[in-house]
Structures are given as C-alpha cells and as structure tokens.
Amino acid sequence: MKLTTITQLTLDGVTQGNGGSTEEDRASGFERGGWARGAGDDTTRDHIAATFQRADAFLFGRRTYDVFLEFWGTMEDLKRHPIGVALNAKPKYVASRTLTEPDWANTAVLGNDLFAAVTELKASRDGELQVHGSSRLIQWLLEHDLVDEMELITVPVVLGQGDRLFARPGPDIAFDLVDARSDSKGVMIQTFRPVGRPSYATF
DSSP, rough: OOEEEEEEEETBBBOTTSSOHHHHHTTOOOOOOOTTTTOOOOOHHHHHHHHHOOOOOOEEHHHHHHOOOOOOOOHHHHSHHHHHHHHHHSOOEHHHHHOOSSSSSSEEOOOOHHHHHHHHHHOOOOOOEEEEEEEHHHHHHHHOOSSEEEEEEEEEEESSSSSSSTOOOOOOEEEEEEEEEEHHHHHHHEEEOSSSOOOOOOO
C-alpha cells in the first residue's frame, strides 16, 4: 500500500486545533482553534471528500482517532456525509499503547512494534493507506522512512501559537513536487514525494 499523509496546516506550520479548540488544547494554552473552518472554496471541500473516498484504509494516532470517532463515528448526519461513509466502511488502524477495545467498528490497534506493524500493513495489499491529522505519528513515520507521499493543505493564516508539523529536530528530507493547486480563497494543496536527503551547498 502507498502510505499518504494528508495534513491541514497554517502558513506558520501549525496543525493543532484546525477544526476547533478541544479541552486538551485549551489546557495547554492554545486559544486559536477552528482556523480551518470555512477555509477553502467548494473545489477544496470536494477534493478533501474525494481524498477520503479513494482511501483503502486509514491509519491514525490515538488523539486524532478519538476526535474522528466523536464526530464521524457517532453523529448520524456526519456518518451519512461522504467522508463519514468512507471512514465508517473502511478499515482503520490506530497507533496506540493504551487503546485496547476500540469502540469504532472496523478498527484494529497496532502493537508495540509499530515499525513492524506498519511495514507489514503496507506489504499486505495494494491500494492507499491514508494518515489524516496525527502530526506526531507523521513525524515518526517520516523518521522511519515509511511515508510515500505527503499532501499539505495550507490555509492562509498565521496563528503564532500551537503545535507544528515540523516543530522539533528530525530527519532532513528532500521532496519532489507531484501536484499543486490553489483555490479562490487562497488555500493551497500541494503533494510531495520524499526522494532522500537534501543536497547542501559547500564552500
């Protein structure tokens, strides 16, 4: 399976609280949630829905899994939305050491050896394994060279606070641009493919 990450982020790289500020967010001092609500035009919303629909399976970090379950897995009107239909029907995998009995149907919890589990999952079938949100999991996947493509949906806003996708020291990775578009509201959608380490100037 091709492992694709899909991330909504701000111009300053914040991924936290795109849909709203949760209690956990506010406890850490984050007060600017919901910055992605209403962003983008119909073409971007259609693109996001189609992205979920084309997935063959989903991989989540625990926190994103819980947020998605609360909305897409329990609210009847959202379960009927094309995104909800895809999420409820297709296999879901969670990277967690604490979740033992998931409440969402078609969910499997990956074991303590996450590298072996994801590697085996990618090799088990064809199709696309999508990671939505889950920025800490994405950082880990990049460090272990498990990401095949990254889609960044960049909203034209600067928050000045919040967790960022590339906030801490990590691997240096070069990317090729696969696709790029922008909508009438300035939301940019870019798809990148990792191609090894960058080249640096020498003097």
